[in-house]
Amino acid sequence: MLEVRAARKVFYRGQPDEKIALNGLDLTLKTGEFGVVIGSNGAGKSSMLNAISGSLSLDSGQILINGDDITALPVHKRATRIARVFQDPMLGTAASMTVAENMLLAELRSKKRTLRHGLNAKRLADYRDRLAILGLGLEERLETRVDLLSGGQRQSLSLIMAVGGSPDLLLLDEHTAALDPRTADIVMEATVRAVDALKLTTLMVTHNMQHAVDYGHRVIMLNAGRVHLEIGGEEKANVTVADLVGHFAIKTDSMLLAS
Amino acid sequence: MIDFLQTTLTSFVALIPVTLAQSLILGFVVAGIMIPFRMLSFPDLTSEGAFPLGGCVCGLALASGLGPLTAIGLALLTGFIAGCCTAFIHLRFRIHTLLAGILVMTMLYSVNLRIMGRSNLSVFGTETIFDWVPFVQPGFPLAKIIAVGLITLVIFLALNFFFTTEKGTAVRAVGANPVMAEAQGINVWAATIGGIGLAGAFSAFSGALMVQSQGFADVNMGLGILINGLAALMIGEAIVGKATVWRQLLAPFAGAMVYYQLVSLCLAAGMPPPDLKLATGAFVLLMLALPTLRAARSRQAATPRESFRE
Numbered sequence: 001m002l003e004v005r006a007a008r009k010v011f012y013r014g015q016p017d018e019k020i021a022l023n024g025l026d027l028t029l030k031t032g033e034f035g036v037v038i039g040s041n042g043a044g045k046s047s048m049l050n051a052i053s054g055s056l057s058l059d060s061g062q063i064l065i066n067g068d069d070i071t072a073l074p075v076h077k078r079a080t081r082i083a084r085v086f087q088d089p090m091l092g093t094a095a096s097m098t099v100a101e102n103m104l105l106a107e108l109r110s111k112k113r114t115l116r117h118g119l120n121a122k123r124l125a126d127y128r129d130r131l132a133i134l135g136l137g138l139e140e141r142l143e144t145r146v147d148l149l150s151g152g153q154r155q156s157l158s159l160i161m162a163v164g165g166s167p168d169l170l171l172l173d174e175h176t177a178a179l180d181p182r183t184a185d186i187v188m189e190a191t192v193r194a195v196d197a198l199k200l201t202t203l204m205v206t207h208n209m210q211h212a213v214d215y216g217h218r219v220i221m222l223n224a225g226r227v228h229l230e231i232g233g234e235e236k237a238n239v240t241v242a243d244l245v246g247h248f249a250i251k252t253d254s255m256l257l258a259s
Numbered sequence: 260m261i262d263f264l265q266t267t268l269t270s271f272v273a274l275i276p277v278t279l280a281q282s283l284i285l286g287f288v289v290a291g292i293m294i295p296f297r298m299l300s301f302p303d304l305t306s307e308g309a310f311p312l313g314g315c316v317c318g319l320a321l322a323s324g325l326g327p328l329t330a331i332g333l334a335l336l337t338g339f340i341a342g343c344c345t346a347f348i349h350l351r352f353r354i355h356t357l358l359a360g361i362l363v364m365t366m367l368y369s370v371n372l373r374i375m376g377r378s379n380l381s382v383f384g385t386e387t388i389f390d391w392v393p394f395v396q397p398g399f400p401l402a403k404i405i406a407v408g409l410i411t412l413v414i415f416l417a418l419n420f421f422f423t424t425e426k427g428t429a430v431r432a433v434g435a436n437p438v439m440a441e442a443q444g445i446n447v448w449a450a451t452i453g454g455i456g457l458a459g460a461f462s463a464f465s466g467a468l469m470v471q472s473q474g475f476a477d478v479n480m481g482l483g484i485l486i487n488g489l490a491a492l493m494i495g496e497a498i499v500g501k502a503t504v505w506r507q508l509l510a511p512f513a514g515a516m517v518y519y520q521l522v523s524l525c526l527a528a529g530m531p532p533p534d535l536k537l538a539t540g541a542f543v544l545l546m547l548a549l550p551t552l553r554a555a556r557s558r559q560a561a562t563p564r565e566s567f568r569e
Contacts (some may be wrong), residue, residue: 079444079445092442097431105439116424116425117423
């Protein structure tokens, strides 16, 4: 379970270009729940994700995972419980290392790294099985350097790396945004299959309204650094892209009026 | 002409054992340059200061009657600390790695002078590790080649083992992609400080062996070692490659052996020693420029009109 309590973050405090990124944001995601976060640029989506993963420290507020306060932990300590797929396929993998080495790095995310030989036969067989699920032929390319893979292949690899070891929380940061539509669909389908099969608690940020309609248990719309709207349950099942875009429009109008 | 070739060849061949012994010793400083550059993507100049630091510490230790192994141990420790300082300066104050290296290197010059109390120190006649090689007369190149060759082999195997372990893979990941490494639960600070520290220890180790080999320590013994090391590394990578971990690790040692023989050949052919640094610098520049030149040429070949328009 993920709990974000009254998270607040201000950039450039006291300067003319002061920006309130998170303004007392509250969010709870139950264990096994798949939340989809939408919102216009500057609504606080990235700040929220960075605050949860630890690369952004909060001015005030708390972040809890399964009841444990992780607000003060650095990124690499939180990584034992949180897995993340970045928007940029380059960011999520180590380009100059092989597919197998990347899988090894991810497998040991929540374990202690020892002075034993890393890539043994048992692990390689396991990686082959796990990559075969994608159907991209990556299982035959374990010794290939990742920078020789396409963006879609790299992002699929990132996904398999992230869901391995069943993290307490999976963060998907617009992870299909940099891909062409067909590859985006492949990666998205693989995501849903893995999340369903492993019952992962997942928070996905997306700009793709169709994805927000099709996937996940709850749509969370952010605006001005806080949760503006939540659509879950029955309502989520019936929501359309037009409805979601409509909420953007209302918000934009109210912003116009306010300014 | 025949005469010239003959004298060149004779003096070169006569120098091969001495040069080999020297290049094996300097292989460690090349390894100390390779690890930051290639394993951690941390361009680093600390070796220029850590190499004489190791030499000065070893010299002082030998002069004050400590054993050769203790002297090397102290050199390793101080070199490790010097490397850690560079890494810490970079991480904590966000100073560019090259500048952090220059700062540490410059400060180490004073430290080295303070350690020895003067600019050079003779330790001739004290016991060295080369005296322990059985069956060969101590002081001759063969003893050094055997001793340092064995150490090189052991260290190469140990490094090769380490960088394929779970921990070693994590260290390489920090060099390949620090953002990803952190997200995979790797402590980037610890890996960087440890890795650069290890590199500093290698440079200092090389300096310590050099002092035991030549019988004196000098604060200026590191002058130009970095550019020589880079040249050696590039030759090594050109010969054995860098695609896999063991090739990358073999490159500095192989490169040092070839590079110093080349230097010896140039000197034997009558190149004035003062010109060496210019030649080495030009060589490193050429090696660095080669990929760009090659890319430019292949672009030209692919689109001949492009160059015409320009």
